[in-house]
Amino acid sequence: xxxxxxxxxxxxxxxxxxxxxxxxxxxxxxxxxxxxxxxxxxxxxxxxxxxxxxxxxxxxxxxxxxxxxxxxxxxxxxxxxxxxxxxxxxxxxxxxxxxxxxxxxxxxxxxxxxxxxxxxxxxxxxxxxxxxxxxxxxxxxxxxxxxxxxxxxxxxxxxxxxxxxxxxxxxxxxxxxxxxxxxxxxxxxxxxxxxxxxxxxxxxxxxxxxxxxxxxxxxxxxxxxxxxxxxxxxxxxxxxxxxxxxxxxxxxxxxxxxxxxxxxxxxxxxxxxxxxxxxxxxxxxxxxxxxxxxxx
Amino acid sequence: xxxxxxxxxxxxxxxxxxxxxxxxxxxxxxxxxxxxxxxxxxxxxxxxxxxxxxxxxxxxxxxxxxxxxxxxxxxxxxxxxxxxxxxxxxxxxxxxxxxxxxxxxxxxxxxxxxxxxxxxxxxxxxxxxxxxxxxxxxxxxxxxxxxxxxxxxxxxxxxxxxxxxxxxxxxxxxxxxxxxxxxxxxxxxxxxxxxxxxxxxxxxxxxxxxxxxxxxxxxxxxxxxxxxxxxxxxxxxxxxxxxxxxxxxxxxxxxxxxxxxxxxxxxxxxxxxxxxxxxxxxxxxxxxxxx
Numbered sequence: 001x002x003x004x005x006x007x008x009x010x011x012x013x014x015x016x017x018x019x020x021x022x023x024x025x026x027x028x029x030x031x032x033x034x035x036x037x038x039x040x041x042x043x044x045x046x047x048x049x050x051x052x053x054x055x056x057x058x059x060x061x062x063x064x065x066x067x068x069x070x071x072x073x074x075x076x077x078x079x080x081x082x083x084x085x086x087x088x089x090x091x092x093x094x095x096x097x098x099x100x101x102x103x104x105x106x107x108x109x110x111x112x113x114x115x116x117x118x119x120x121x122x123x124x125x126x127x128x129x130x131x132x133x134x135x136x137x138x139x140x141x142x143x144x145x146x147x148x149x150x151x152x153x154x155x156x157x158x159x160x161x162x163x164x165x166x167x168x169x170x171x172x173x174x175x176x177x178x179x180x181x182x183x184x185x186x187x188x189x190x191x192x193x194x195x196x197x198x199x200x201x202x203x204x205x206x207x208x209x210x211x212x213x214x215x216x217x218x219x220x221x222x223x224x225x226x227x228x229x230x231x232x233x234x235x236x237x238x239x240x241x242x243x244x245x246x247x248x249x250x251x252x253x254x255x256x257x258x259x260x261x262x263x264x265x266x267x268x269x270x271x272x273x274x275x276x277x278x279x280x281x282x283x284x285x286x287x288x289x290x291x292x293x294x295x296x
Numbered sequence: 297x298x299x300x301x302x303x304x305x306x307x308x309x310x311x312x313x314x315x316x317x318x319x320x321x322x323x324x325x326x327x328x329x330x331x332x333x334x335x336x337x338x339x340x341x342x343x344x345x346x347x348x349x350x351x352x353x354x355x356x357x358x359x360x361x362x363x364x365x366x367x368x369x370x371x372x373x374x375x376x377x378x379x380x381x382x383x384x385x386x387x388x389x390x391x392x393x394x395x396x397x398x399x400x401x402x403x404x405x406x407x408x409x410x411x412x413x414x415x416x417x418x419x420x421x422x423x424x425x426x427x428x429x430x431x432x433x434x435x436x437x438x439x440x441x442x443x444x445x446x447x448x449x450x451x452x453x454x455x456x457x458x459x460x461x462x463x464x465x466x467x468x469x470x471x472x473x474x475x476x477x478x479x480x481x482x483x484x485x486x487x488x489x490x491x492x493x494x495x496x497x498x499x500x501x502x503x504x505x506x507x508x509x510x511x512x513x514x515x516x517x518x519x520x521x522x523x524x525x526x527x528x529x530x531x532x533x534x535x536x537x538x539x540x541x542x543x544x545x546x547x548x549x550x551x552x553x554x555x556x557x558x559x560x561x562x563x564x565x566x567x568x569x570x571x572x573x574x575x576x577x578x579x580x581x582x583x584x585x586x587x
Contacts, residue, residue: 199386208372208373208449
C-alpha cells in the first residue's frame with residue numbers, strides 16, 4: 001500500500017476508534033459553518049440588491065400631476081433641464097412606464113393586464129452628474145409647477161450600504177470567532193486520538209518510524225473532519241436557502257424588482273470556500289495538537 | 297558496534313552517566329547491570345538518541361550519533377531492535393499483525409511482510425500462535441512476540457530492557473536461550489537486567505554501572521557479592537541489590553566512611569584507552585559502515 005494510502009487507512013481506523021468525539025466535532029464545526037453560510041448568503045444578496053439600485057443613484061424620478069397641459073409639462077421639463085448639474089431629462093409617458101414595469105416583472109407581468117386603468121403618472125427621468133446635483137434637483141423639483149412627487153433612492157441606497165457593511169463586519173467577526181473555536185475543537189479531538197494511540201506511537205518511535213509517518217494520520221484526521229463538516233454545512237445551507245428562495249424569492253421579491261442569487265450558483269462558491277476553510281481548520285487544529293502532545 | 301567515549305550526561309544536579317566509556321563489538325552479547333538509578337536507562341536512551349549527552353561521543357554502527365540531525369534519528373533506530381519488560385504489544389492486533397506492524401511502519405511491501413513475518417515467528421518458536429491475540433498468550437509467548445517484532449526489520453543490535461523481568465525463572469531461561477541463538481546468528485545483544493542468576497548462568501560479558509560510572513566490564517558473573525569478598529578495597533554499594541535493607545544500609549555507611557577517608561578507586565576492566573584515534577578507527581575502518 002502506498003504511504004498516503006496507509007496513512008489514510010490509519011486516519012479512518014483511528015476515527016472509528018473515537019467515533020463519538022469525531023462525530024461531535026464534525027457536528028460542532030458543521031453548525032459553525034452553517035452560521036457562516038447563512039451570513040454569507042445574506043451578505044451576497046444584500047450586496048447584490050445594493051449594487052442593483054446603486055446604479056440608479058444618479059437618477060431621479062419626477063412624477064407629474066394628472067391632466068397637465070402639454071405647455072405646463074413642457075415648461076416643467078425645461079426648468080428641470082436648466083437646473084444646475086442636470087445632464088439629461090427624459091420624458092416618460094404613463095404607457096411607457098407601464099410597459100417598463102411589465103418587462104421588469106417578466107412572467108408575472110400578466111398581473112398588470114387586467115387593470116381598469118393605468119395607475120402610473122407621466123414622469124420625467126432626470127439624470128444628474130453627481131450626488132450634490134441630485135440633492136439640488138431633489139430640493140428644487142417640488143417647487144416646479146406640475147410636479148407631484150420626487151422619488152429619489154439616495155436614502156435607501158445609503159441605508160442598504162450600511163446594512164451591507166454591517167453584515168460584512170458581522171461575518172468577519174463571527175468567522176474569526178468560529179474559526180478559532182473550530183480549531184480548538186479539532187485540536188481537542190486530535191489530542192484525544194493521540195492519547196488513545198500513545199502506546200502505538202511509542203512503539204512506532206522505537207521501530208524507527210519517521211516523524212511524518214507518525215504525524216500524517218493525525219493531520220489526515222483533521223482534514224477529514226474539515227471536509228465532512230464542509231460538505232454537510234454546504235448541503236444544509238443549500239437546503240435552507242433553497243426553501244427561503246422558494247417561499248419569498250420567486251414572486252414577492254421579483255415584484256419589488258429584486259432578485260435573489262440562485263441557490264445553485266451560491267452553493268459551488270460556498271462549497272469551495274468551506275472546503276478551504278475546513279481543511280485549513282483541520283490542518284491547523286491537528287498540527288497544534290501534534291506539536292503539543294506528540295513528542296516524536 | 298556501540299562505542300561510548302567519555303560520555304557524560306547530567307539531569308540538573310542528578311547524575312545520569314559520568315565519563316562512561318564502553319566498546320561493544322559487533323556480535324557481542326553484553327549484560328548491562330546496576331542498581332536502579334545507576335544510569336542504565338540513561339545509557340539506553342542515549343543509544344536511542346532520546347536524549348543528548350552533555351559531552352563525549354557515541355558511535356553506533358560506524359556513525360557518530362551525537363552529530364546527526366534530528367530527522368536522521370529514525371534511521372538510527374531502525375538499526376536497533378527494542379525488547380521491553382512489559383512486552384508492549386498492541387492488544388487489538390494479532391501476533392502476526394503486531395510483528396507485521398513493525399514492517400508497515402517502515403513502508404515494507406506487502407510481499408516482503410508476507411514472507412518475513414512467518415519466518416521470524418518460526419524463528420522465535422510461535423509460528424502456531426500467529427492468529428492469537430496477546431491476551432491469549434502466556435507471558436513467555438508474549439515476550440517471544442516482542443522479540444519477533446524487534447527482529448523482523450533485521451536490526452544490527454537488539455537492546456533488551458529487563459526482558460525477563462515479568463517472567464518465571466523457567467520461562468526466563470527459555471527466553472535467554474532464544475536471545476543467545478539470535479546472538480549466535482550474528483545480532484549484537486545488549487541486555488539490561490537485575491537477574492543475577494541469569495547473568496551468572498549465561499557467563500557473558502557484564503558491564504556494571506553505578507552512580508553513572510562504569511565500574512566493571514568483564515566476562516563472567518553478575519559480580520557484586522563475590523566482588524565484595526574478593527576485592528576488599530573496592531566496595532560498590534550499588535551492587536547490593538540482593539541484600540536486605542538493613543545490610544544495605546550498613547554497607548552504605550561503610551562505603552561512605554571509606555570514601556571520606558580516601559579517594560574512590562574505580563577499576564575499569566574494559567578496553568582502557570578510549571582516545572579519539574581509537575574512535576576514528578571504529579568510525580572509518582570498522583565493518584559497521586552506516587548506510
